[in-house]
Amino acid sequence: MRQLRRSMLFVPGNNPGMIRDAHIYGSDSIMFDLEDSVAVTEKDAARALVYQALMSLRYGKKELVVRINDLSSGLGIEDLEAIVRAKPNVIRLPKTETAQDIIDCEREIARIEADAGIEVGSTGMMAAIESAKGVLNAYQIACSSKRLIGIALGAEDYVTDLKTTRSDGTELFFARNVILNAARAAGIDAIDTVYSDVNNEEGFLREVELIKKLGFDGKSVINPRQIAPLHKAFMPSEKDLTKARAIMQAIAEANKRGSGVASLNGKMIDKPVVIRAERLLELYDAANIIPIEEV
Amino acid sequence: MDKSIIDSIPHISEINAQHGAFNGVLPQQTQTFQDRMLTKNKILPSIREAIIRTGLKDGMTISFHHHFRNGDYIINLVMDEIAKMGIKGLTIAASSLNEVHAPLIKHIQNGVVKHIETSGMRGELAEQISRGLMEFPVVFRSHGGRAAAIESGEVKIDVAFLGAPSCDPYGNANGYSREQDNATSCGSLGYAKLDALYARQTVILTDHIVRFPNAPFAISEANVNYVVRVDAIGDAQGIMSGSTRFTKNPKELLIAKTAADVIEASGYFYDGFSMQMGSGGASLATARFLREKMERDNIRCRFALGGITGQIVEMHEEGLIDRILDVQSFDLIAAESLKNNRFHQQIDASYYASIINGGAAVNQLDFVVLSALEIDVNFNINVLTGSDGVIRGAIGGHPDTADGASISIIVAPLTRGRIPTIVKKVNTIVTPGAIVDVVVTDQGIAVNPLRPEIKDRLLSAGLPVFDIETLQRRAERIVGVPEDICYTDKIVGVVMYRDNTVIDVIRQVEE
Numbered sequence A: 001m002r003q004l005r006r007s008m009l010f011v012p013g014n015n016p017g018m019i020r021d022a023h024i025y026g027s028d029s030i031m032f033d034l035e036d037s038v039a040v041t042e043k044d045a046a047r048a049l050v051y052q053a054l055m056s057l058r059y060g061k062k063e064l065v066v067r068i069n070d071l072s073s074g075l076g077i078e079d080l081e082a083i084v085r086a087k088p089n090v091i092r093l094p095k096t097e098t099a100q101d102i103i104d105c106e107r108e109i110a111r112i113e114a115d116a117g118i119e120v121g122s123t124g125m126m127a128a129i130e131s132a133k134g135v136l137n138a139y140q141i142a143c144s145s146k147r148l149i150g151i152a153l154g155a156e157d158y159v160t161d162l163k164t165t166r167s168d169g170t171e172l173f174f175a176r177n178v179i180l181n182a183a184r185a186a187g188i189d190a191i192d193t194v195y196s197d198v199n200n201e202e203g204f205l206r207e208v209e210l211i212k213k214l215g216f217d218g219k220s221v222i223n224p225r226q227i228a229p230l231h232k233a234f235m236p237s238e239k240d241l242t243k244a245r246a247i248m249q250a251i252a253e254a255n256k257r258g259s260g261v262a263s264l265n266g267k268m269i270d271k272p273v274v275i276r277a278e279r280l281l282e283l284y285d286a287a288n289i290i291p292i293e294e295v
Numbered sequence B: 001m002d003k004s005i006i007d008s009i010p011h012i013s014e015i016n017a018q019h020g021a022f023n024g025v026l027p028q029q030t031q032t033f034q035d036r037m038l039t040k041n042k043i044l045p046s047i048r049e050a051i052i053r054t055g056l057k058d059g060m061t062i063s064f065h066h067h068f069r070n071g072d073y074i075i076n077l078v079m080d081e082i083a084k085m086g087i088k089g090l091t092i093a094a095s096s097l098n099e100v101h102a103p104l105i106k107h108i109q110n111g112v113v114k115h116i117e118t119s120g121m122r123g124e125l126a127e128q129i130s131r132g133l134m135e136f137p138v139v140f141r142s143h144g145g146r147a148a149a150i151e152s153g154e155v156k157i158d159v160a161f162l163g164a165p166s167c168d169p170y171g172n173a174n175g176y177s178r179e180q181d182n183a184t185s186c187g188s189l190g191y192a193k194l195d196a197l198y199a200r201q202t203v204i205l206t207d208h209i210v211r212f213p214n215a216p217f218a219i220s221e222a223n224v225n226y227v228v229r230v231d232a233i234g235d236a237q238g239i240m241s242g243s244t245r246f247t248k249n250p251k252e253l254l255i256a257k258t259a260a261d262v263i264e265a266s267g268y269f270y271d272g273f274s275m276q277m278g279s280g281g282a283s284l285a286t287a288r289f290l291r292e293k294m295e296r297d298n299i300r301c302r303f304a305l306g307g308i309t310g311q312i313v314e315m316h317e318e319g320l321i322d323r324i325l326d327v328q329s330f331d332l333i334a335a336e337s338l339k340n341n342r343f344h345q346q347i348d349a350s351y352y353a354s355i356i357n358g359g360a361a362v363n364q365l366d367f368v369v370l371s372a373l374e375i376d377v378n379f380n381i382n383v384l385t386g387s388d389g390v391i392r393g394a395i396g397g398h399p400d401t402a403d404g405a406s407i408s409i410i411v412a413p414l415t416r417g418r419i420p421t422i423v424k425k426v427n428t429i430v431t432p433g434a435i436v437d438v439v440v441t442d443q444g445i446a447v448n449p450l451r452p453e454i455k456d457r458l459l460s461a462g463l464p465v466f467d468i469e470t471l472q473r474r475a476e477r478i479v480g481v482p483e484d485i486c487y488t489d490k491i492v493g494v495v496m497y498r499d500n501t502v503i504d505v506i507r508q509v510e511e
Helices: A016-025 A040-056 A075-086 A099-116 A132-136 A138-142 A155-161 A170-186 A201-214 A224-234 A238-256 A271-288 B003-008 B033-039 B047-054 B074-084 B104-109 B123-130 B143-152 B190-198 B250-266 B281-297 B310-317 B332-340 B349-353 B398-404 B452-460 B468-479
Strands: A007-012 A029-033 A063-067 A090-093 A124-129 A148-153 A189-192 A218-221 A262-264 A267-269 B061-064 B090-094 B113-118 B138-140 B159-164 B201-206 B226-229 B273-277 B301-308 B321-329 B344-346 B367-371 B374-376 B407-411 B438-441 B444-447 B487-496 B502-509
Touching: A007 A016, A007 A224, A016 A029, A016 A040, A016 B250, A029 A040, A040 A063, A040 A075, A075 A090, A075 A099, A090 A099, A099 A124, A099 A138, A124 A138, A132 A138, A132 A155, A132 A170, A138 A148, A138 A170, A148 A170, A155 A170, A170 A189, A170 A201, A201 A218, A201 A224, A218 A224, A224 A271, A224 B250, A238 A262, A238 A267, A238 A271, A267 A271, B047 B074, B047 B159, B047 B201, B047 B226, B061 B074, B074 B090, B074 B104, B074 B159, B074 B201, B104 B113, B104 B123, B123 B487, B123 B502, B143 B190, B143 B349, B143 B398, B159 B190, B190 B321, B190 B349, B250 B281, B250 B367, B250 B407, B250 B438, B250 B452, B273 B281, B281 B310, B281 B367, B281 B407, B301 B310, B301 B332, B310 B321, B310 B332, B321 B332, B321 B349, B332 B344, B349 B398, B367 B398, B398 B407, B438 B468, B444 B452, B444 B468
Parallel strands: A007 A029, A007 A218, A029 A063, A063 A090, A090 A124, A124 A148, A148 A189, A189 A218, B061 B090, B061 B159, B090 B113, B113 B138, B138 B487, B159 B201, B201 B226, B273 B301, B273 B367, B301 B321, B321 B344, B367 B407, B407 B438
Antiparallel strands: A262 A267, B438 B444, B487 B502
16 A cells, blocks of 8 residues: 555654653654754753653554754764664655755665664655755755655745744745656655644645645645645546546456457556556555554 | 410320410510611620630531632631630541642641541642541542432531621521622532531531521521621632633533533423533533533523532523522522522532432432543542642532433543643542443543443444543553552541542552
């Protein structure tokens, strides 16, 4: 089954209560943060806490991501030394500006994996792009490592770099498209930035509609209350489902006849249409599994 | 009238005419009614005067209500006066006690108070009692159990001292004022009503004397002996908040949403159902999620019972709830509604939950959503003692509603901080597992094996149902096993079930 990444829940690495309960809200991924949500004086504590949580708590089948500090800060290496040994699914590198940033980080991960007796290459990576330079290098970044499962936009730093502020999304339009295209060209996922006004559900949903239209796989969320509306927005409608099922049936019948092209209600069904229908059904199936897990 | 005529009346020996023949009238009153109200009434100048007039003596039982919650001034005012008068060895039968009642400690120490009956207690008083302050154990009764004990005479109230936000000179009292919009307000006087009815004597203490008749009234003058005006009956902030805050806590919301899903799938969600939502963020939030389902399916609630909040009032005003039965109002919106909505009915504690009262409203409940401090693998519930063994809660209507309702649903987080909520054995049994049907936590649902049909329905609806032992082990794995609490042999509290049989005891915690 495909790994859904509609929602990636941010959990501050120094908040034991939130770390303990992070899996109960139904997000597709959980991202434990050692970076911006943790004060400098709390970095050691957060690192130790997240390490212990990964080693001792059970989160079921959730994808577990840890956002480390960037390597240039000096903290990033210490984060990797601890966290890689706890075997999260993915290490998320913040403030990625060049492919070299990823290559440097990957080298350290590989060294620690080997040192800890973990299969080298088993730790996934994800890059957050948060600057103009990073956006312009997005494709090189996306192609820089086999470990990469996706790239994400970090909007707060990005708009500051652009000398603007967040508003209706116009300011992010270019970056979103570049990142999305880079991800698709590299064959990995594209994850959108957080929406920080947690009490504005309407504004949140407008942004979700936008990024869904653009083609993003999902979005980072900072409050569990954002998960249900986000998943609802990503859920295919009954109409789309019916249509997708009809398309799959029509193409199956055409294939039996030895043809790769079918017709449905007077419209031609060719490969891209079939791929879209397949993806939609796959998303529906993945989203419909209610995990009743013994965690 | 000639006496011989009276003697000649057929069946005169069977007619109750012991007062004999008409003997003329007293001089007719000529004052205006307004003037009369000022000169001939039940108003006494002070609490002391009221205590003297009631003839309160050593060893008697006095009662108080808890509608002023943690804003109450009445108990401390009255007890200070009683102490000054040198009366000793009293039993306090309060509907409940709160943190604000810590001054009772000194009255216990100096012998003014010998015994306490209450639904619960918190704060310093509860701490001290848990540490062995009283020789005579505190008796904890549910709201329904207390009502039944008063009705049966098991608890005999000599004098009830009842605070009321408005009262007329003859004792017609209310939990709000119709004369003044910004008066102190507590809404329903449900617990006080029963005390006034059964106490040998009743004193109303009010900060707001209004003109006769203070109608419609909660307490009738027929049940009131004296009225005393005091400067303040309580602190408005402590009595109730403007509106019960709708929780934004994502965990409480998750639990509430799951509880609403449980109700929907349980078989008790139908047009014309009845419900009660207990206090606590998650149980109150359940109403919000239920409302969406009611609107979606065009389902109405026939009545909502209990502690009433603004949310229930909103649903009533939207036409989703036909009737409100209100024994206790939780916020100002509820109090306002009691005053203004004609289908929002004030009820007394017996009508609410007494086991003696066959028609008690709890017996008409389809479901109740309640919270808990601890739940054990036998579904027993503790709402009275904390994880340190110290008293820090109140029974309230927990066992009454759990027993009365066709399905009782307990909502609680699996753990609170480092304390497990689901445990192998609760510290104190308040509500027995036999009447607890479903436990909803943030990490899954457990259904009492006594209700297999409900378990099947929830599973069919795709809800995450586990054995309660699984949830207990999960809690244990996250937070570990707490150290055992050390108790002495001394019994400091007796917990009564709603039929006033002893269901558990609370022992003194060891230092």
